[in-house]
Each structure stands twice: as C-alpha cells, then as structure tokens.
Amino acid sequence: MAAVLAAVEPSWYLVLGAALFAIGAVGLLIRRNPLVMFMCIELMPNAVTLTFVTFSRMLDDVAGQTMVVFVFVVAAAEVVVGLGIIVAIMRRRPDATADDLALLKG
Amino acid sequence: METLDLVWLVPALPLAGFLTLVLLGRRLGEPAAGWLATAAVGGSFLATVVVFFGLLDRPEEDRAFTQTLFEWIPIGGWEVDVGFLADPLSIAMCLFVTGVGTLIHLYSIGYMHGDRDFSKFFLYLNLFVFSMVVLVLGENLLLTFLGWEGVGACSYFLISFWFTDPEKASAGKKAFVTNRIGDWGFMVAMFACFAALGSISYDEILGGAGSLSGTTATLVAACLFVGAIGKSAQFPLYVWLPDAMAGPTPVSALIHAATMVTSGIYLLTRANPIIAEADSWIQPTIAWVGAGTALFAATIAVSQRDIKKVLAYSTVSQLGYMFLAVGVGAYVPAVFHMITHAFFKALLFLGSGSVIHGMHEEQDMTRMGGLRKYMPVTAATFIIGWLAIAGVPPFSGFFSKDEILLYAWAENPALWAVGLVTALLTAFYMSRQVFLVFFGEERFTVEAGTPGHGDHAEVEAHDADTALDTEGAEAEALEEADTAHAPQHDDVHVLHAAPHESPWTMTLPLVALAGLAIVGGAIQLPFTSDLHFLADWLHPVLGENEVHIDVATGTKVGLAVVAVLAGLVGIAVAYAIYLRKVRQPVEPQILAEGWRYDQAISAFMGGPGRAGFEGIAAFDRTVVDGAVNGVAATVRRSGSGLRGLQSGFVRNYALGIAVGSVLLLAYFLVQVTY
Numbered sequence: 148m149a150a151v152l153a154a155v156e157p158s159w160y161l162v163l164g165a166a167l168f169a170i171g172a173v174g175l176l177i178r179r180n181p182l183v184m185f186m187c188i189e190l191m192p193n194a195v196t197l198t199f200v201t202f203s204r205m206l207d208d209v210a211g212q213t214m215v216v217f218v219f220v221v222a223a224a225e226v227v228v229g230l231g232i233i234v235a236i237m238r239r240r241p242d243a244t245a246d247d248l249a250l251l252k253g
Numbered sequence: 254m255e256t257l258d259l260v261w262l263v264p265a266l267p268l269a270g271f272l273t274l275v276l277l278g279r280r281l282g283e284p285a286a287g288w289l290a291t292a293a294v295g296g297s298f299l300a301t302v303v304v305f306f307g308l309l310d311r312p313e314e315d316r317a318f319t320q321t322l323f324e325w326i327p328i329g330g331w332e333v334d335v336g337f338l339a340d341p342l343s344i345a346m347c348l349f350v351t352g353v354g355t356l357i358h359l360y361s362i363g364y365m366h367g368d369r370d371f372s373k374f375f376l377y378l379n380l381f382v383f384s385m386v387v388l389v390l391g392e393n394l395l396l397t398f399l400g401w402e403g404v405g406a407c408s409y410f411l412i413s414f415w416f417t418d419p420e421k422a423s424a425g426k427k428a429f430v431t432n433r434i435g436d437w438g439f440m441v442a443m444f445a446c447f448a449a450l451g452s453i454s455y456d457e458i459l460g461g462a463g464s465l466s467g468t469t470a471t472l473v474a475a476c477l478f479v480g481a482i483g484k485s486a487q488f489p490l491y492v493w494l495p496d497a498m499a500g501p502t503p504v505s506a507l508i509h510a511a512t513m514v515t516s517g518i519y520l521l522t523r524a525n526p527i528i529a530e531a532d533s534w535i536q537p538t539i540a541w542v543g544a545g546t547a548l549f550a551a552t553i554a555v556s557q558r559d560i561k562k563v564l565a566y567s568t569v570s571q572l573g574y575m576f577l578a579v580g581v582g583a584y585v586p587a588v589f590h591m592i593t594h595a596f597f598k599a600l601l602f603l604g605s606g607s608v609i610h611g612m613h614e615e616q617d618m619t620r621m622g623g624l625r626k627y628m629p630v631t632a633a634t635f636i637i638g639w640l641a642i643a644g645v646p647p648f649s650g651f652f653s654k655d656e657i658l659l660y661a662w663a664e665n666p667a668l669w670a671v672g673l674v675t676a677l678l679t680a681f682y683m684s685r686q687v688f689l690v691f692f693g694e695e696r697f698t699v700e701a702g703t704p705g706h707g708d709h710a711e712v713e714a715h716d717a718d719t720a721l722d723t724e725g726a727e728a729e730a731l732e733e734a735d736t737a738h739a740p741q742h743d744d745v746h747v748l749h750a751a752p753h754e755s756p757w758t759m760t761l762p763l764v765a766l767a768g769l770a771i772v773g774g775a776i777q778l779p780f781t782s783d784l785h786f787l788a789d790w791l792h793p794v795l796g797e798n799e800v801h802i803d804v805a806t807g808t809k810v811g812l813a814v815v816a817v818l819a820g821l822v823g824i825a826v827a828y829a830i831y832l833r834k835v836r837q838p839v840e841p842q843i844l845a846e847g848w849r850y851d852q853a854i855s856a857f858m859g860g861p862g863r864a865g866f867e868g869i870a871a872f873d874r875t876v877v878d879g880a881v882n883g884v885a886a887t888v889r890r891s892g893s894g895l896r897g898l899q900s901g902f903v904r905n906y907a908l909g910i911a912v913g914s915v916l917l918l919a920y921f922l923v924q925v926t927y
Contacts, residue, residue: 175907184903249901 160201167194179244181233188229192222256307257318260339262300263347264390266293267383271376278372286372287362290379294358297382298351305344316341316793319392319456326395331451338392338455342794345588345787346389346519349595353511354382356762360603361503363758364610374414378507381407385512389519393454394443397520401439401484404513405432411508412500424499431493435483439520442476445469455523462526470530477524478539485517487576488546491569492851498561502606505561510568510602511595518575518591522584525798540580540664544671547573549848551678555685556844559616560605563686566847567642568598570675574657577672582800583660585777585788590653592787593773597641597650600766604635607759608690611752615697618689625691627752630760632691634767639687641770643680644820649773651820655813656779662812663802669812673819680823685838688831699751779809 171190178184196215203211236243270293278286308316321336337343358378365374384403391397406429413425446458449469462470481487486494497509508514521528521539528535547570554566571594578587609616611628625632641648644655654676662669754760778784788799829835843849 172907172911176904176911179904245903248903252899252901 157201157205161198164194164198164201167191167197179246181236181243181245181248184245185229185233189222189226192218256303256310257339258320259300259307260304260318260320260337260390261322263297263304263351264337264383264386266297266300267379267386269293271379271383274372274376274379278376281372283366283371284362286375287358287365290375291355291358291362293379294351294382295355297386298348298355301344301347301351304339305348308339308341308344313789313793321392333393333395333453335396336392337390339390340794341790341792342519342522342588343389345592345790346515347386349592350385350389350512351382353595353599353766354378354385354507356765357503357507357511357599357603360506360606360759360762361501363756364503364606365501366756370414374411374501377407377410377414378503381411381508381513385516388516392456393452394446394458395453398436398439398443401480401516402436404508404516405429405436405484408432408497408508408513411504412497414500414504418499421499424493424496428493428497431490432483434490435480435517438476438479438481438483442473442480445473445476449473459524459526462530465527465530467530467532470527471532471535474524474528474531474535477520477527478535481517481521481576482542483517484520485514485572485576486569487517487542487573488549491546491550492854494569495562495565495847498559498565502561502602502609505565506599506602506606509565510598514568514572515575515591515595518572518579518587521576521579522588522794525584525795528579529798536580536582537665538580540577540661540668543573543576543578543580544661544668544675545573546570547577547675548671548678549573551675551682553844553847554682555678556840556842557682558619558845560608560618560621560686560690561602561616563618563682564598564601564605567601567679567682570679571598571642574654574672574675577661577668578657581660581664581668582798583657584795584799585785585791586653586656586660588791589777589787590657592776593641593649593653593770596766596773597638597648597770600634600638600763600770601642603759603763603766604631604638607631607755607763608635610755610759612697613748613750613752615748618686620697621690621695622693622697623691623695624752628754630754630763634760634763635691636687637767637770639683641773642683643824644676644816645824646817647771647774649770651817652774652777652779655816656777658816659804659809659812660800660802662808663804664800673816676816677819677823680820681827684824684827685831688827693832697748699748 168191171187171194174187174190175184178187196218199211199214199218201211203209236248240247270290273289273293274281274286281289308318317338317340319336319338321334323335324332325335326333358375361374361378365371368374381404384400384407386400388397388400388404391400409425409429412428413422416422416425443453447453449465450458450461452458452461465473483490494509494514498505500509528539550566550569550573554563554570557563557566571590575587575590575594578584578590607628608621608624608631611624611631612621615621637648641650644651646652658669658672658676661672775786777787792799830838846852
C-alpha cells in the first residue's frame with residue numbers, strides 16, 4: 148500500500164484539482180438548475196483546497212494547510228446562506244431556473 | 254489658596270446663571286428668574302472685587318496673573334488654552350462690566366415685569382455678561398474672539414427680543430450683519446498674528462510685538478481697528494447701533510452703551526504694543542475716524558425725536574471720543590472715559606427706560622414734557638447724567654472728556670477743535686432732551702375717566718400747583734414761559750393713564766448710577782500726579798506706549814475753561830430755544846434722517862451693489878454650479894450606458910468572471926519572464 152502511495156506523484160493531485168475546478172466552472176456556466184449550480188460552486192473551492200494541500204506538501208510549508216481551514220470556514224458560511232436562499236426559492240417555485248431568477252434584478 | 258485663583262468665578266457665575274435659566278427658567282418664572290440672574294452677576298462682581306484687591310496687593314510689575322483652566326485646542330506642538338488673564342486692564346473692565354451689569358439686571362426685573370418671556374430675557378442677559386467677561390479676561394485672541402462673537406450673538410438675540418415685530422427683528426439682523434464686517438477684521442488680525450509669531454496668546458504676541466516687521470504690525474493693527482469700529486459702532490460701520498434701540502431699554506443700556514460697544518476700545522488698548530510698532534499713519538487714522546464720528550453722530554443727535562435715538566447717537570459720538578484718545582496714544586483717558594461713560598450713559602438709558610415705562614411705551618420726546626413732577630427720582634438722576642455728559646464740573650464726564658481734549662490739543666489742535674465742537678453739540682442735544690422730556694409744558698393729556706396709577710390725583714392738581722418739587726423760583730418762571738407757548742403744539746398725545754414713577758427695582762439702579770456718575774471722576778483727578786489712580790493702575794499694561802505730554806498748567810486750565818464754556822453755551826442755547834422759545838428750533842430733516850447715510854447705503858446696495866451681487870450669483874450658477882452639475886451629469890450618462898450589462902442572468906456574470914480571470918491569468922503569464 149505504501150508503495151502504491153509513494154508511486155503517486157504530487158503533480159497528479161494538481162491535475163485532479165485543476166480538473167475538478169474546470170468541472171465546477173463549466174458546470175456553473177452551462178447548468179440552469181440552481182441547486183446543481185450551487186454544487187458546482189462548492190466543487191471549485193474544494194479543488195483549490197486540494198491544490199493548497201498539495202503545494203503545502205511539495206514545498207514543506209504549513210501555510211498552505213492553514214489556508215485550507217480558512218477556506219472551509221468561508222465555504223461553510225456560504226453554504227448556510229446560499230443553500231438557505233435556494234431552498235426558499237425552490238419551495239416557492241420548484242421548477243425555477245437560474246435564468247428565471249433574473250426577475251430579482253429589480 | 255491665593256485670592257487671584259478665584260478669577261475663574263468671574264465668568265463661571267454668569268454661565269451658571271445662564272445654564273440654570275436654560276433648564277429651569279420657565280419654572281422659576283417671574284420674578285425669581287430675574288433675581289437669580291441678578292445674583293449671578295452680582296456674585297461675579299464680588300469675585301472681581303476680590304481679584305482686584307488680590308492684584309492690588311502685588312507689587313506693580315507683578316500685576317498680571319494667568320490662570321489656565323484646560324487645554325482647549327491642541328494641534329501638534331501648538332495649543333490654545335482656556336485661560337484667564339487678570340491684569341489691571343482686564344480687571345478694570347470687569348469691574349464696571351459686572352458692576353453696571355448687576356445694576357441693569359436689577360433694573361430689568363422692574364422693566365420686564367409682565368413680559369411673556371421674562372425668564373428668557375434674563376437668560377440672554379446672563380449669557381451676555383458671561384461672553385463679555387470672557388472677551389475681557391481671555392488670555393488669547395481666540396478666547397477673546399469667542400467672547401466677541403458671544404456678545405454679538407447676544408446683542409442679536411436681545412435687539413430682536415420682541416421678534417414678532419418685523420422692524421425689531423430686522424434691526425437685530427442689521428446689527429448682526431454689520432458686526433460680521435468687523436469680525437472679519439478681527440479674524441484676519443488673528444491669522445496674521447499666528448502667521449508672524451506662531452502664537453495667539455496675549456503674553457506672546459504683545460511681548461513679541463517688538464520683533465514684528467512694520468508691515469505685519471500695520472496689518473494687524475489695521476485689522477484690529479476694523480474689528481473695533483464694527484463692534485464699537487464707528488464710521489462707517491456705526492449704522493447698526495441706532496437701530497439697535499429696538500431692543501428693550503435695559504439691553505440698550507447694558508450692551509449698546511456701557512459694555513459691549515466698549516470692547517473695540519478694550520481691544521485697541523490691549524493691543525497697544527502692536528499699534529506702537531505699526532506705521533505712523535495708523536494712529537492719526539484712528540484719531541480722525543474717532544473725531545469725525547464724534548462730530549458726525551452729535552449732529553444727528555440734535556434732530557432726533559425718539560428719546561432713545563438721541564442717546565444712541567450720543568453713544569456713537571462718545572465712543573468717537575474714546576477712539577480719538579486711543580489715536581493720540583492717550584489710552585488712560587480712553588479707558589477713563591469708557592468707565593465714566595459706562596456710568597452716565599447707562600444711567601441715561603435706564604432713565605429713558607423709566608420714562609418710556611412711565612409714559613406707557615411712548616418714546617417720542619415731542620409728546621412728553623413736564624415729567625419731572627410725575628417721576629421725581631428719574632428726573633433728578635437723569636439730570637445728573639445730563640450734567641455729567643455735558644461736561645459740567647465736577648461731574649465725572651467733565652474730567653474724562655477734558656483729559657481727552659487735552660491730549661488731542663497736544664497732538665493736533667484741529668482734533669481738539671473737532672472735539673470741542675462735539676462737546677458743545679453734546680451739551681446742546683442733551684439739554685434739548687432734558688428740557689423736552691422733564692421740563693416745559695405737557696404735550697400729552699391723560700384720558701379722562703380712566704383710573705390712573707397712584708399719582709393720578711397729582712395730575713389733576715397740576716394746573717393749579719406747579720411748584721411741586723424743589724426747583725424753586727426758576728422752575729416757576731419756566732413754567733410760566735411754557736404756558737405762553739403751549740398752543741404751538743397741536744398734536745396732543747392722549748395717554749390712557751397718568752405717567753408714573755417706576756418701582757424701586759428700577760429707581761435704585763438709577764440712584765446708584767447717579768452716585769457713580771457724580772464721583773466717577775475721582776479715579777483720575779488731574780490736579781496732582783498723586784491723584785492719577787487710573788494711570789498708575791494701568792501703567793503695567795501700557796508701559797511706555799502711553800503718550801506723555803508736556804503742556805503748561807496755564808494752558809491746561811485754559812483748555813478746561815474753554816471746554817466748560819462750550820458745554821455751558823450748548824446748555825444755554827438749548828435753554829433759549831426749547832424752554833424760552835426765543836426762536837423756532839432748527840431741526841433739519843436731513844439730520845433727523847442721519848445725513849441720509851442709511852438711505853445712501855440702501856441706494857447703493859439696491860443699485861450697483863445688487864447688480865454686482867447678481868453678477869456673482871450668475872457666475873455661481875453657470876460656472877461653479879456648471880462644473881459640479883457637469884461632473885454629475887457625466888457620471889449619470891455613463892451609468893445609464895453601463896446599466897445594460899446588469900442582465901440578471903447569473904450565468905452571464907459567471908461567464909464574465911471566468912473570462913476575466915482567464916484573461917488576467919494570461920496577462921500575468923505573458924508578463925512573468927523567467
């Protein structure tokens with residue numbers, strides 16, 4: 148098992164992070180369901196976190212891991228607010244799309 | 254604890270009175286509010302007396318005491334303190350400000366009886382005394398300026414005290430606006446002092462006056478002079494003072510005769526080291542403005558019919574004397590005349606207030622006459638004030654005016670001549686006033702069937718019995734002369750009740766001030782140098798800047814005799830015209846209208862002045878407003894252009910962010926070179 152782990156290059160993690168981020172970004176742009184878009188948004192900071200941890204490991208610097216804690220805090224707060232809004236909207240109009248929400252621009 | 258440490262009480266007591274009246278004035282009501290205010294100022298007077306004796310105990314060169322209460326405005330290394338400077342000049346001022354102020358407060362209790370805003374009146378009076386004391390005691394220019402503005406504001410409040418009358422309200426505005434011109438001068442002087450010396454405390458600017466360049470000293474002195482002529486009502490800024498008579502009479506006595514208007518003289522006296530450093534044209538300018546104003550205002554006073562307007566122009570004229578004295582370097586006579594003037598002019602104003610009160614708000618002298626029978630105390634005290642201002646020895650006005658004339662003579666006989674003519678006119682118009690008000694026939698009737706005041710019976714007995722008081726045979730002769738001419742006056746004023754003497758709260762101050770007007774000259778008697786009490790007292794403040802003249806005793810006596818003769822001639826002429834009626838009075842309309850100076854200002858301001866202001870307004874609308882509005886319009890237009898970008902489609906925004914990030918990333922990648 149250890150051998151398998153050692154065989155994993157740090158750059159793989161970077162590639163994975165970049166891929167996750169790209170999936171999140173593209174999903175955000177092309178999907179219209181608010182809930183799915185929200186999940187895509189969640190994907191992006193997690194991709195970034197992964198990159199942070201990888202670099203922290205590569206550079207032997209704890210700062211990257213510290214950063215992760217901050218990202219978690221922000222993400223958690225964002226989920227509370229964002230999910231709350233989305234649930235409220237979906238309750239009222241279950242079939243609403245993100246484009247329908249353009250009504251809110253006032 | 255040294256007695257001098259009590260100096261803070263002098264302003265603190267009137268301030269406490271003011272604050273108490275703000276909070277509780279309405280509840281205290283009449284007359285408690287008045288007594289409280291009087292007690293506050295009286296306490297302030299007592300504190301001043303204590304400080305005075307404390308100062309007297311010290312050796313002469315040590316008679317300046319600064320008490321710093323707290324740091325007011327610290328800016329970097331520079332600071333302005335709230336502190337009080339007790340020195341011979343400020344304490345001499347404080348003594349008569351609080352002393353006369355107390356008497357006037359007491360008088361107001363009677364005068365304002367029954368007024369709707371009784372407690373508000375005393376609140377303003379206390380605030381005024383506080384401001385005036387701060388002006389005088391402040392140890393730096395800024396604190397003096399605070400008091401300076403404070404008295405200006407109180408003057409405004411009190412002139413327009415009966416603000417429901419539009420005329421009175423606008424008189425207050427006039428005073429305020431005119432005073433602003435003077436304030437401008439004061440501020441520029443303060444800025445110049447700070448720029449040149451880096452300080453505005455008297456200690457440093459007066460001590461450092463010697464190091465000022467001639468130009469700076471001239472600028473400061475000229476600007477202080479502008480401030481002084483605004484506050485002390487000299488030509489060309491005197492216009493507000495006659496109108497200020499719209500206020501209640503105690504206000505005229507306190508603010509517009511005894512105290513506030515003297516602050517210009519105080520300021521110039523305080524600044525004597527700076528004036529000494531200024532160019533040589535400054536002092537003659539001050540002297541000539543003073544002399545010119547004295548004569549100019551005296552000519553106007555000759556033709557006024559309103560009892561208070563005569564006194565108002567008289568005040569302007571007497572202040573002119575003080576400026577004349579300052580201009581010839583005679584600071585001691587200026588302060589001397591300021592003090593005696595405070596006594597007798599406050600007395601005259603309060604006396605006129607008593608007359609107005611007794612005549613049921615009548616102010617026109619041509620509708621009075623023979624009042625000495627109805628109000629003996631007022632008449633007797635008013636006559637003392639009249640003799641004092643007319644320069645009849647041994648009343649106080651004689652000594653102070655004579656000393657000013659003496660110094661004027663030594664400087665320039667032309668100034669003396671102007672002063673002498675003014676003295677003659679002063680005696681004339683004051684005699685005219687006394688004769689019109691207290692002597693001669695009654696030019697009013699009391700409405701029959703109306704129950705009058707206590708002395709109503711006296712009125713009816715009047716025709717039969719003329720020699721009611723102790724005027725003696727002369728009075729009887731006058732009385733006969735009057736009856737012969739009585740038919741001349743056909744517009745007989747009808748009073749609803751007989752004139753009456755005022756209550757004791759009003760007559761007591763009159764008696765006290767009359768006493769002071771008689772003996773006030775004793776503070777500076779000319780006979781021997783041992784009797785120059787005021788000069789010795791003020792010596793530490795003035796030092797060598799007080800001019801010393803060398804005039805032979807014979808000349809001095811001769812000048813005094815001429816001055817007294819001028820006064821007597823004035824009285825005699827007035828007697829001949831207004832009592833003996835040897836000829837019709839000459840009262841040119843142009844003098845009654847004050848040389849049409851007000852009208853000239855109105856015409857100028859209404860014509861070219863207005864055009865100029867409208868030009869400025871147009872510039873403001875098109876250029877200044879145009880620039881501001883142009884910026885706003887540009888922002889609004891670009892904003893409405895950019896509004897289309899806010900579509901509300903979240904995914905559009907996300908796309909924008911994504912594209913932007915990619916572009917930024919690309920840019921940095923291109924920039925970074927390895």
